[in-house]
Structure formats: structure tokens, C-alpha cells
Amino acid sequence: MSYERLEVAVHKNFGLLGSKTLRFLIHCVAIFTPLSLVGKIPISISSICSSYLLSMSHKTNRFEIWLKNLENTPAFRKVFLHRRLHSLFRNADEAEFLLLLEDMQKSPDQKVFVSEWVYFNLNQDQLIDYLTKQKRVLVKANKGGADSKTRYLPDHTKHMGHLGFLFLYCHYYGVQDPARKVAVWPHLSPNSFYLKKLVENSPLSIKLMSKDSWGVQVDDAQIDTITMSKAADFVWRFEPLIAAGTAQEFPEFNIAEVSLLMPDIATHEISEKKLVSIGFDPNRWFVILHVKEDKLGYAVSGETRDASIMDYLATCRIVRDLGGQVVRMGSQSFPKLPQDFPAVDYAHSHIRTDFIDYWLWANCLYWIGNCNGASVAVLPFGKPRLVTNQWPVDPNGPSRDFVLPKLAYSEKLSRYLTFGETVKYKYGRTMNKAILQMNGIKIANNSPDLIVQSFLELFGQKNAKLLNSKSSEIESELYSATRTPLNTPRMSLSESFKDSYRNKLIG
Numbered sequence: 315m316s317y318e319r320l321e322v323a324v325h326k327n328f329g330l331l332g333s334k335t336l337r338f339l340i341h342c343v344a345i346f347t348p349l350s351l352v353g354k355i356p357i358s359i360s361s362i363c364s365s366y367l368l369s370m371s372h373k374t375n376r377f378e379i380w381l382k383n384l385e386n387t388p389a390f391r392k393v394f395l396h397r398r399l400h401s402l403f404r405n406a407d408e409a410e411f412l413l414l415l416e417d418m419q420k421s422p423d424q425k426v427f428v429s430e431w432v433y434f435n436l437n438q439d440q441l442i443d444y445l446t447k448q449k450r451v452l453v454k455a456n457k458g459g460a461d462s463k464t465r466y467l468p469d470h471t472k473h474m475g476h477l478g479f480l481f482l483y484c485h486y487y488g489v490q491d492p493a494r495k496v497a498v499w500p501h502l503s504p505n506s507f508y509l510k511k512l513v514e515n516s517p518l519s520i521k522l523m524s525k526d527s528w529g530v531q532v533d534d535a536q537i538d539t540i541t542m543s544k545a546a547d548f549v550w551r552f553e554p555l556i557a558a559g560t561a562q563e564f565p566e567f568n569i570a571e572v573s574l575l576m577p578d579i580a581t582h583e584i585s586e587k588k589l590v591s592i593g594f595d596p597n598r599w600f601v602i603l604h605v606k607e608d609k610l611g612y613a614v615s616g617e618t619r620d621a622s623i624m625d626y627l628a629t630c631r632i633v634r635d636l637g638g639q640v641v642r643m644g645s646q647s648f649p650k651l652p653q654d655f656p657a658v659d660y661a662h663s664h665i666r667t668d669f670i671d672y673w674l675w676a677n678c679l680y681w682i683g684n685c686n687g688a689s690v691a692v693l694p695f696g697k698p699r700l701v702t703n704q705w706p707v708d709p710n711g712p713s714r715d716f717v718l719p720k721l722a723y724s725e726k727l728s729r730y731l732t733f734g735e736t737v738k739y740k741y742g743r744t745m746n747k748a749i750l751q752m753n754g755i756k757i758a759n760n761s762p763d764l765i766v767q768s769f770l771e772l773f774g775q776k777n778a779k780l781l782n783s784k785s786s787e788i789e790s791e792l793y794s795a796t797r798t799p800l801n802t803p804r805m806s807l808s809e810s811f812k813d814s815y816r817n818k819l820i821g
Contacts, residue, residue, distance in 0.1 A: 317365040318748055322614045340366050344380065345373075352379050357387050368397055369752060377401060395427045400749070403435065412444060419448070433541075434745045438559040438706070438737040438796070442552075449542055449550045456548050457535035464495045464521065466532045469540040471503045475687025476540055481512055481694040482554055483543065485573055486566040488517025490545065496538075501525040507668035508691070511575055557710035558796040559737070567693075567712050567803035575694040577676040578669065585673035588665040593658045594641065601633050602674055602692070603657060604643045604683035611649060617745040618720070618757055619685045621703040623649060628762045629682065629769050630656045636773065641674055643688060680772060682765075700772050701805065702760050706743040707733060709789075709798055709805045716772055717805040718760045719792075721818060725754040730818045733795035758818075760811075767810035788812045 317340060325333035344363035347355065355363075360383035367377035381397055384390040395418075402411055418428045432444060470480040480498065487494050500522050503509040513520045538544060538553075545551045552560045554567070586596050594600070605623045608616030623642075630640045634656045642651060644661035651659040660666065660674070675681075681692045684703040692699065699715040707719045722731045722739070736742050741749055750757060760768075789807050798804055807815075 317362050319610075319615060320362060322610050325614070326610060345376070349376070349379055353383060355380075355383065357383060357390060360384060361390060361393060364397055368400060369748065371404065374401065374405065391423070392427045392430075395424060396431050399428070399431045399435070400746075408440075412440065415444065416447065433556075435741075435743065437740055437742040441556065441743065442559040445541055445552070445556065449552075452535060452542075452544070452550050453548050455535050457533055463493075464497055464536070465538045465544065466497045466536050467538050468499060468528075468532075471498050471500060471509060473687050474504050475690040477503065477505065477508055477512060478687070478690030478693050479540055479553065479555060480509075481516075481575075482566040483538070484512070484516045484518045484520070485569065487543075489565075492517065495519045495521060497521040497523050499523045499525070499528055501528070505668045505671055505691075508672050511578070511672065512694070515573075515575060517573075554710065558706070558708035558798070561797040561799060563799050563802040564710055565802070567710065569693065569696055569712065571696070573694075574696040575676065578672060581669040581673060585670045588667075588670060589641075589658070589660070589673075592660065592663045592665060595639055599638045599679045600677075601638055601640050601680045601682055602643055602678045602697075603630065603640050604681070604686060604688040605648070606644070606684055606686035607648050609647055609649055612759075616747070618747050618750065619703070619705045619745060621684045621759055623651065623655075625759065625762045626682065626702075626765060627655060628766045632766055632769065638679065641678070643671070643674060680769075682769065698772055700765075700769055702765055702768070705745075705757065707737060707792070707796060709792055709796055709807075711803065711805040713803050713805065715805040716768055716808045716811075718764065718768055718808065718811050720760070721758040721815070722750075723756040723758055725756065730758070732819060733792045737795050761814075764808075764810055764814055768808035771808050771810065786812055788815055 321333050321336055324336045340362060343355075343359065344366050347363075352360070360380050364377060364380040364384065367373050367380060370377070378401075381394060381401075384394040387394075399415075402414065406414070415428060415432060418424050432441065436444060467480065467483070470476050470483065484496070487496075496518055498509075498520060500506065500509055513522070535544070540553060540555050542550050542552050552562050554564050557564055586594075590596060603623075603626055605621050605626060606616075607620050607623055610616075612620050612622040633640050640657035642657045642659050642661050645666075646662055648661055650662050651657060660670075675692050675695045675697070678692075678695075678697055681689070681697045681699045682702065683689055683699075685701065685705065689699065689701055693712065696712075699712070701711070701715060701717045704717055704719045709717055711717065719733075722736050722742075723729070724731055731739065739755075741753060741755065744750060747757070786807070789812070792798075792807065793800070793804060
């Protein structure tokens with residue numbers, strides 16, 4: 315556990331006095347323990363102390379000594395590498411740091427952890443430059459292998475959003491390379507029912523690998539990752555996960571009607587019956603609400619891409635007033651809804667199961683949420699989305715959708731950053747709220763009223779009219795900052811968001 319998260323948990327359970335006492339104790343241990351004795355301190359305490367010292371740029375030497383205690387403990391390997399990289403990224407020369415990342419990436423026991431850190435911390439330009447260099451290495455290698463016709467996809471079944479990316483992958487190559495065969499590992503899937511439907515409806519032949527084969531080494535040249543794939547000999551392309559900044563077209567976001575996943579008739583009756591048991595009304599249309607938020611609450615914990623479920627209360631009331639209902643999806647790691655919140659809290663219900671998740675995506679009228687895996691998992695069903703509180707900024711997606719990015723306020727400049735300034739800012743993609751706060755950046759979430767007005771635009775199908783018109787000046791600024799081509803599918807900004815952006819940045 316990080317120091318920040320421990321402090322939040324103590325504050326929640328023991329109040330301000332408890333958190334102040336904790337801070338005093340951790341400060342004393344981290345600062346005053348003789349360096350000769352640090353190596354004898356338990357790993358768990360060393361982890362908290364290194365986390366505490368990470369925010370103190372003037373204590374780099376002491377931070378490194380506490381951190382070294384974690385280096386050779388497998389369970390803390392990821393924590394060790396990520397904190398070390400955070401410290402180096404803050405203090406090292408950018409060019410030297412990026413070279414260090416490339417070198418660390420070559421180590422098999424560090425590769426996955428380094429890749430995770432890179433995705434969640436480098437800014438747009440740094441990330442794309444870094445991945446472009448990796449792509450060049452793969453192009454240069456261009457190995458075939460004994461089974462060169464099969465592409466192995468170890469990433470595409472690990473998380474819910476990755477399953478959505480698997481759908482996009484299959485439908486892109488179903489057109490570009492219909493003879494392609496792919497292999498995935500079903501035992502990793504967070505939703506086996508959904509994966510089964512993807513396989514059944516895939517235009518590509520998909521081989522289901524056994525759990526026992528997971529540890530078998532596959533040549534890098536035969537692996538397509540969640541960030542890039544081999545399109546042909548000597549040709550690799552970026553995948554939709556990292557679309558912003560690539561200047562590449564992503565036609566897979568134009569999902570043909572015939573390619574959409576359809577409702578499952580066999581599980582319809584039982585799904586509806588179980589939903590009715592928790593308050594769902596089968597006679598009313600419904601909207602899915604999926605807002606990623608730490609259980610302790612967005613105000614005190616979680617990532618920059620998270621949001622507070624309470625900011626969607628007004629929108630849920632509007633849905634109810636329009637004759638619909640809201641089903642809140644997610645997991646029990648999210649905060650519970652208050653009893654008077656106008657939504658069915660499926661996320662905390664006893665009926666949650668794979669086939670009901672699928673039923674909800676297949677039968678909803680709209681999807682509302684923030685940037686979480688479910689925002690991609692719903693894509694194969696062709697439902698209009700209102701992607702709110704987006705961080706980092708990325709307008710790539712189906713053109714029927716609205717996107718509402720978060721804005722960054724610079725205390726140093728005493729103003730909001732433009733889209734262009736945000737994507738170039740050193741921490742313009744970081745998921746770490748504390749890092750932004752330490753650097754004088756405040757993230758402005760979408761206001762409840764903005765979410766309401768944007769939903770009403772989506773509900774009124776005003777976006778259909780916008781699709782046939784030229785991009786507004788503000789949208790053009792967004793597309794230019796993210797290097798999103800004019801002829802690729804792009805989400806629109808709602809008129810309400812454009813008004814808000816104009817008022818904050820232009821006045």
C-alpha cells in the first residue's frame with residue numbers, strides 16, 4: 315500500500331487526528347531511522363516510507379535507500395520499478411530517461427512493469443515516440459517463425475476493455491487480412507460469456523489456447539499486443555488503445571451494422587427476471603452508468619481518470635424524468651450508491667454474472683461513463699456513448715459518440731491549459747493525482763450540469779446533425795492537438811462542452 319492510500323484509509327476510519335498521528339509516525343521513521351538500520355526494517359514499512367519520501371525531491375538519497383529494500387522481493391517488484399521510474403522521470407534529463415526505459419524494456423523480468431509505467435505516465439509525444447522506436451525494432455526483425463500465419467494475442471483477454479479491443483482487432487483484420495489466424499488465452503478473460511460471443515462472431519479464425527500453454531515462450535515477432543500489431547511483412551500499425559498522437563487512421567471504429575453483437579435470446583428471460591429482482595423495470599428503456607471510482611471516493615483517492623458517481627446524480631434524475639431508468643454497472647470496488655440515488659445498483663448486487671453483463675450492454679439505449687474498460691467493452695454493441703471526464707485526451711472513437719475531456723488548470727499560469735498545452739505537458743497523461751498536485755496542476759472534472767446538458771443533446775440526437783457538419787473551431791483544436799486525421803472516425807464535443815471550454819479558455 316502507498317503512503318497516500320494508507321493515510322486516506324486512516325483518515326476515513328479515525329478522522330483527522332488519526333491521519334495526523336500516522337503522518338508524524340511515518341515521518342519520524344522515514345526521516346530519522348539511521349541509514350545503517352534501514353535494511354533491517356520490514357518490507358511493508360519500507361514500502362510505506364519510500365512512498366512517503368517520493369514526494370520529497372530534496373530527499374532523493376534517503377528515498378533510494380528505503381526503496382532498495384524492495385528490490386529483491388518478487389511481490390514488490392512492480393512497486394519498486396514504478397517508484398524508481400517516477401523518481402528518475404522527475405529528476406533525469408528527458409533524452410537520457412527515455413534511453414534508460416528502452417534499456418530496461420529489454421529485461422524479461424522488467425518488460426511488463428516498464429510497459430505499464432510508460433503507458434500511464436509518459437505524455438502523448440513521449441509515449442508515441444517511445445512506441446515508434448519499439449515498432450522499428452520489430453520491423454527490422456521481421457521474423458516469420460514456424461507458425462508465422464498465427465498471431466498470438468496474450469494481452470487481449472486480460473481485462474474487460476481488452477476484450478473490446480479484441481473485437482476491433484478482429485474486425486480490422488477481417489477486412490485487411492481475412493486469412494489471418496489468431497490465438498488467445500480464455501482462462502484470463504474477466505467475462506467468459508462475452509469472449510465466447512466474440513469468438514462465435516469473429517470474422518477471423520480464433521484459436522483458444524490452454525491454460526498450460528500460458529508460460530510457453532512465443533517470439534516477440536509473432537505477438538500482437540494491445541498497443542501494436544503486425545499488418546504485413548515489414549509493416550506494423552498502432553492499435554486503438556494508443557490512438558491519440560499517432561496520426562494514424564482507425565477505420566475499425568466505423569463498426570458496420572452487420573458486425574455488431576446481438577442480444578442473446580437463450581439468456582434473455584433469466585437475465586430480465588434476475589434484474590427485476592433488484593428493482594429493474596422491464597417496461598422502461600434504460601441507460602448504463604459505469605463510472606470508475608475508488609471505493610474511498612474520488613475526492614480523496616483513485617486516479618486522474620476516475621470521477622465521483624455523485625456528479626451523475628442529476629443526469630440519472632433526468633433519465634427518470636424522461637421515462638427511462640439507469641442501471642449502474644461496475645464492481646464492488648466502487649462506492650455503494652446512496653439509497654435515494656435514482657439508479658439500480660447492479661454493481662453491488664448479488665445477481666452480477668457474465669451473461670447479465672452481456673444482456674445489459676446488448677439492450678441498453680445509451681452508455682454513460684468515464685474512461686474505464688467498460689467504455690470499450692460496449693463498443694461491439696453499437697450503443698451511443700457519452701464518454702465523460704476523459705483523461706488523458708483522446709477523441710478517436712465512433713463518430714456517434716460525445717466525449718467530454720477533463721481540463722487542466724495551471725496555478726503557475728493562473729489559467730486553464732489548452733488541449734495542445736495539455737498533451738505536451740510533461741504529466742499530461744499521468745494517472746497519478748498527487749503528481750499533478752505537486753506540480754501545481756488542478757484537474758477540473760465535468761460539472762453535473764455539463765453532463766446533464768450533454769446527455770440531453772445525445773438523447774435528442776443532435777449529434778446526428780453534427781456528424782454531417784464541419785468540425786467546430788474547438789473540435790479542430792482538439793483533433794489537431796491529438797493528431798487525429800480528418801478522415802478517421804472521431805467523437806464529437808457536445809455543444810455544452812464547447813461553450814464551457816470557450817468560457818474557461820477564451821472568455
